[in-house]
Amino acid sequence: MNHHDALTAAGLTDAEITGGTLSVRSPIDGAEVAKIHETPADKMPEVIERAQKAFKQWRTVPAPQRGELVRLLGEELRNAKEELGAIVTLEAGKITSEGLGEVQEMIDICDFAVGLSRQLYGLTIASERPGHRMSETWHPMGPCGVITAFNFPVAPWSWNAALALVCGDPVIWKPSEKTPLTALVTQRIFDRALARFGADAPADLLQVVIGGADIGEALVNSRDVPVLSATGSTRMGAIVGPKVQARFGRPIMELGGNNAMIVAPSADLDMAVRAIVFSAVGTAGQRCTSLRRLIVHHSIREELTEKLKQAYASLTIGDPRTEGTLVGPLIDETARKEMASALKSAEAEGGTVHGGGDAKGVEGGVYVSPALVEMPRQTETVQTETFAPILYVMGYDTLEEAIELQNDVPQGLSSCIFTLNVREAETFLSAVGSDCGIANVNIGPSGAEIGGAFGGEKETGGGRESGSDAWKGYMRRQTSTVNYSSELPLAQGVKFDI
Numbered sequence: 472m473n474h475h476d477a478l479t480a481a482g483l484t485d486a487e488i489t490g491g492t493l494s495v496r497s498p499i500d501g502a503e504v505a506k507i508h509e510t511p512a513d514k515m516p517e518v519i520e521r522a523q524k525a526f527k528q529w530r531t532v533p534a535p536q537r538g539e540l541v542r543l544l545g546e547e548l549r550n551a552k553e554e555l556g557a558i559v560t561l562e563a564g565k566i567t568s569e570g571l572g573e574v575q576e577m578i579d580i581c582d583f584a585v586g587l588s589r590q591l592y593g594l595t596i597a598s599e600r601p602g603h604r605m606s607e608t609w610h611p612m613g614p615c616g617v618i619t620a621f622n623f624p625v626a627p628w629s630w631n632a633a634l635a636l637v638c639g640d641p642v643i644w645k646p647s648e649k650t651p652l653t654a655l656v657t658q659r660i661f662d663r664a665l666a667r668f669g670a671d672a673p674a675d676l677l678q679v680v681i682g683g684a685d686i687g688e689a690l691v692n693s694r695d696v697p698v699l700s701a702t703g704s705t706r707m708g709a710i711v712g713p714k715v716q717a718r719f720g721r722p723i724m725e726l727g728g729n730n731a732m733i734v735a736p737s738a739d740l741d742m743a744v745r746a747i748v749f750s751a752v753g754t755a756g757q758r759c760t761s762l763r764r765l766i767v768h769h770s771i772r773e774e775l776t777e778k779l780k781q782a783y784a785s786l787t788i789g790d791p792r793t794e795g796t797l798v799g800p801l802i803d804e805t806a807r808k809e810m811a812s813a814l815k816s817a818e819a820e821g822g823t824v825h826g827g828g829d830a831k832g833v834e835g836g837v838y839v840s841p842a843l844v845e846m847p848r849q850t851e852t853v854q855t856e857t858f859a860p861i862l863y864v865m866g867y868d869t870l871e872e873a874i875e876l877q878n879d880v881p882q883g884l885s886s887c888i889f890t891l892n893v894r895e896a897e898t899f900l901s902a903v904g905s906d907c908g909i910a911n912v913n914i915g916p917s918g919a920e921i922g923g924a925f926g927g928e929k930e931t932g933g934g935r936e937s938g939s940d941a942w943k944g945y946m947r948r949q950t951s952t953v954n955y956s957s958e959l960p961l962a963q964g965v966k967f968d969i
């Protein structure tokens with residue numbers, strides 16, 4: 472399918488994709504596919520005001536009914552899965568299966584949120600005073616700003632939006648300037664769900680704002696946007712996080728990763744190879760969970776490296792829409808330059824680079840062959856996240872040493888160990904093991920399910936999205952003490968007789 476047909480199939484009209492100031496290019500062939508209209512920065516106060524107005528109404532709708540809207544959204548996403556998946560492929564360059572997988576992730580979180588809408592549980596707490604009852608209730612928070620990145624243009628939005636909506640919070644979404652079309656298509660899908668839901672839903676529950684840093688700034692700086700979720704680079708998070716905190720807003724940060732796999736002597740190597748290749752070269756190494764560091768026991772290092780070289784040689788690189796392709800394009804020319812520069816630095820630090828050059832793909836796109844880099848130690852380049860398919864390979868002797876290497880980077884998103892030894896596996900998951908938000912055994916670091924909380928520590932930002940109790944980030948907690956006695960005892964036995 473050509474680009475224009477894909478856009479039309481997804482319901483975008485010519486008026487929407489022409490005549491604007493933001494040029495959207497497909498990484499598949501570098502072609503400009505749309506010129507879309509940006510949100511003027513001076514319109515942002517109105518956008519936020521509309522979200523506040525929607526909030527006043529939405530917070531009065533019972534949570535299970537709010538869940539019904541998200542159920543309809545999940546249904547509409549199921550109906551539009553192919554069309555939206557194709558736009559993810561067109562705009563982010565993901566292979567078809569991963570484009571569809573991203574939409575499936577949206578559907579999954581909608582299902583999760585529907586159930587959650589009947590389970591926004593608070594606590595009953597034992598009071599120390601007679602005739603008193605204590606409880607905890609969760610209330611809607613207010614408009615939630617969601618800033619997303621190009622590499623997962625829609626799933627992280629849905630992790631935030633599906634939860635925010637059942638929690639009673641309207642959403643203002645600023646997609647990456649590189650992938651705004653997926654947001655426009657999603658808005659359309661959402662509008663269909665909203666129309667089916669009927670009159671109880673306010674019109675501005677989801678607003679998409681298009682543009683650059685000034686649009687994001689307006690959300691970051693507004694006290695009327697109490698929750699601000701941002702996915703992107705650590706550099707971006709270091710600017711956004713403190714600004715939100717300075718106005719006592721609540722930031723939810725999902726930033727860089729530098730994810731490692733430890734491969735122990737007992738590992739099932741064939742399984743490890745499959746996990747390594749998927750997580751290191753899948754999405755052309757442009758997931759925040761991509762595998763970037765391999766920490767292999769010296770006794771199997773050579774054997775594993777050989778197996779990987781063979782597996783890498785068999786990869787099909789090229790047009791992500793073609794069946795059989797495993798590695799699509801990088802997002803743009805800057806990404807190619809960053810990859811080349813990282814490989815050069817790694818070489819200067821004593822690394823031996825295999826692969827990493829240009830690959831044959833569609834004319835105009837940035838296609839590279841994934842690189843394996845044997846490193847003598849964990850250098851500065853290895854400690855830096857480069858959004859490209861580069862896998863650094865290092866050796867280790869003891870598990871302690873491996874865990875130390877795994878943790879000795881500024882980021883703390885995802886990690887894993889391949890081992891059949893229960894002592895090693897449990898140590899890796901224990902308090903003295905991985906310091907990451909995600910720690911897996913015999914599974915690669917990427918491709919997490921939505922049921923768990925997603926996010927990580929250190930420069931990854933500390934935020935949690937998606938499953939488990941991440942919903943609490945979108946609500947405010949209220950502790951209530953009710954006195955049903957005829958006395959007025961004070962806590963801690965304080966006497967204050969008047």
Ligand code: UN1
Nearest residue numbers: 623758759760917918919
């Ligand atoms: C991201 O790269 O920003 O765990 C998100 C994964 C996906 C999400 C990645 N479920 O790889």
